[in-house]
Amino acid sequence: MDNLNAIGLEKNQSEALVHELNKLLASYQVFYMNVRGFHWNIRGHQFFELHLKFEELYDDLILKVDELAERILTLGSTPLHSYADYLECSSIQPVKGAIDAKTTVESVLKAFQTLLIDQRSMLKQASEAGDEGTVAILGEYIKQQEKLVWMYSAYLA
Numbered sequence: 001m002d003n004l005n006a007i008g009l010e011k012n013q014s015e016a017l018v019h020e021l022n023k024l025l026a027s028y029q030v031f032y033m034n035v036r037g038f039h040w041n042i043r044g045h046q047f048f049e050l051h052l053k054f055e056e057l058y059d060d061l062i063l064k065v066d067e068l069a070e071r072i073l074t075l076g077s078t079p080l081h082s083y084a085d086y087l088e089c090s091s092i093q094p095v096k097g098a099i100d101a102k103t104t105v106e107s108v109l110k111a112f113q114t115l116l117i118d119q120r121s122m123l124k125q126a127s128e129a130g131d132e133g134t135v136a137i138l139g140e141y142i143k144q145q146e147k148l149v150w151m152y153s154a155y156l157a
């Protein structure tokens with residue numbers, strides 16, 4: 001049983017997945033700060049709708065940040081918790097100076113695409129490790145974000 005963690009998952013597989021979950025946590029933290037910046041700095045005719053829409057989005061992202069960090073703890077490890085680590089590990093780069101609807105929404109769409117690719121790969125890894133709890137979290141994120149991609153794309157069309 002030494003090869004199993006407290007919730008009965010194979011330690012090596014779980015630790016490999018935690019490594020990916022920490023990178024995903026970092027991506028969410030950088031994406032969160034980008035969207036927070038869009039909420040503050042957006043200008044133009046779409047100000048009122050996008051100011052609100054970005055608030056709705058960053059509120060959701062910060063809930064996912066907490067859920068991912070607590071999943072990492074549930075798997076017996078420690079979530080990354082410094083900005084330096086987030087910048088080093090994130091798949092999403094910080095965005096500066098975006099103030100118009102097209103640039104900000106395109107940046108959101110690009111970030112969702114990055115998250116979706118990372119999460120699908122991690123879902124496969126979690127499934128192979130028998131980690132149904134993580135599979136459920138990632139499956140829910142993927143479903144929600146695929147729909148958001150449709151809606152943000154429709155907004156730009």
Ligand SMILES: [Fe+2]
Pocket residue numbers: 039055
């Ligand atoms: Fe605000």
